[in-house]
Amino acid sequence: MTKATIVRSDRTDRLETVPRESEVVLDFGDGPFDRKAVDACLRAGFQVRTLLAAIEAPDSGNVAGYAGQGAPAVLLLSRPATVEEALRGAAGLARPHLSVEVPLRGDDDLDVLKVLSSLGVRTRIAVAELRSEGDLVLEAMTDALVRMGRRTAVTPFEEVRARRLDEAFEIASLDFVANDHFVDLRGEGEVPGPGAWDGPDVSRKRVPFLRGRHPCAFCEGLLFCHGYLYDEATVDRCRGRFAEMMELLSAQEAPAGDEEAVPPACRDRGREAGPC
Amino acid sequence: MPNLLVTQKCVRRCPYCFADSYMAGSQGDFLRWDDFIYVLDFYERSRVPIVSFLGGEPGIHPQVAQMMDYAMMRGFDFRMFTSGILPAATRERIQEVRLRHEKAGRKVTFIVNVNHPDDTPEAQRRIQDEFLAMGGAQASISFNVYRTDFDLDFAFDLIERHGLMPNLRLGLTHPIAKGGEGNVFVPPHDYPAVSARLEKWFPRFAKGRVIPGFDCGFPICMFTDAQLGALTRLQATFHWTCGPIVDIGPDLELWPCFPLSHIRGKTLYDFDSLDEVMKYFVDEVKRQRPEGRGIYPECDGCEHRQRGLCSGGCAAYALGEVGP
Secondary structure, eight states, X not given: OBOEEEEETTOGGGGTXXXXXXXXXXXXXXXXXXXXXXXXXXXTTOOEEEXXXXXXXXXXXXXXXXXXXXXXXEEEEOSOOOHHHHHHHHHHHOOTTEEEEOOOOSHHHHHHHHHHHHTTOOEEOOGGGGGOSSSHHHHHHHHHHHOSSOOOOEXXXXXXXXXXXXXXXXXXXXXXXXXXXEEEOOSSSOOOOGGGGBOOOHHHHSHHHHSTTOGGGGOTTHHHHTTTTOOTTTHHHHHHHHHHHHHHHHHHHSOTTOGGGOOHHHHTTTOOSSOO | OOXXXXXXXXXXXXXXXXXXXXXXXXXXXXXOHHHHHHHHHHHHHHTOOEEEEESSOGGGSTTHHHHHHHHHHTTOEEEEEEOOOOOHHHHHHHHHHHHHHHHTTXXXXXXXXXXXXXXXXXXXXXXXXXXXXXXXXXXXXXXXXXXXTOOOHHHHHHHHHHTOOSEEEEEEOOOOTTOSSOOOOOOGGGHHHHHHHHHTTHHHHHHHTOEEEEEETOOGGGSOHHHHHHHHHTTOEEEOSOOOOOEEOTTOEEESOGGGTTSOOEEGGGXXXXXXXXXXXXXXXXXXXXXXXXXXXXXXXXXXXXXXXXXXXXXXXXXXXXXX
């Protein structure tokens, strides 16, 4: 596997020594979309995998530029947004190639996430949120997976739902800070040698965790996490989240009326088996 | 269709208010976004096509226009029961949202509850007037009869002046079963006086082609056959039978309707669909309502009642041990 390369949109010159088979993630920072940066990558023979950009709010003026081009783009909200901004921005953001990353800092963020997702906007939360404290991520996960109402896919929950049994799927591939999947050239340091783009073999990643009695060995997410989220201080949290995620997914797929399969997240809301 | 209380606060203190008992006992002030999203999810699952805001005064909710906007962005039509007594800024935002969604084919209606001008302070009347002017053909008038010497001329004047929907929704005020401080209401023995008084405005209904719409709780027998005939010619709509409307509180607590707001303890989270909610309340009212009891002793052997044409007035009397 060749890792993708993340490069700033104004420094595509740093791609000179990058292996041509590496896909490029172009980071526009908080700037507007600039076609020239994409063209520079294409001229150099690279495939552009994703555009990254920070936007102040869902209704930011920069959104139109990213919506009007064709490459997949992840737009990260750089400050807490309001529901009102989400409502104003939703129509412009509801494009299959756009995805809005909503940092979960409080209940208002969760409302923004749900509002966007219910209005046809693809959303995402950072993979690292899976080891955060509090119930926000659990609520976001329940909403995304149980789908009481109409919802657009929420990353990473949708990918886990669809690909959790796929040996080749790694949740880290959705996280732009995962150095198993991305070589980050956004800094000003030297461009590493070609060996830096060689990714580790997926099938061998789990092995160290399966030896001995490592907490990840008993985690239901090991198959697609491969210990990526492991941290001694927070391992119980991500392990708990993966257990809840699997419970929600099994309940979704269970035949109607299977009471045993109803997860606590649904039972707590006083709901019976059925749509859960 | 269910009504959603976005707030329990109100700008008025109507003496007949049958929401008063609920308002006094409820916890949450304003509907929260996460609960609102859940309600719309629930409506979607239950194929409810319209979101109806109720209060208190829904316009007091600081995000009423945004919630209205969101509901219609999700494909629902929208209706708001309001006094129309809203700050100008709120009214303008509502209007902006309404016009934008009407262009996209959504239906927006306002049912404006009005009291007689003598019972409405001048400042409120002026604001209400401005709201009606804004609502125009998408707004209709609702009037609650709480005394027998009521006057409707002002309502027809409002309809004409603002080009409102040619409908006049009439409600009979009812007692709150088993609760409340005691609201003012028209006792059933005065119902014939109400229908006799109403007859005075039949020509005005006809002249303005205004359709009378009778809310639930009117028994058939309060009208003479002649009155019923005249009302039929006016294309009046009636709800002689009693069934749950389903009101949803800002904290998602449910009850069948305001007069029966003592039947509580369940929330929207306890059900999977509106059909389940309706069935629960139908069963619960049946269980609590003494067999055959209506508002008059004659209801017991009444043919209309036996044939299911009339419920014998508001169930609040039968459930609340409130005598006629």
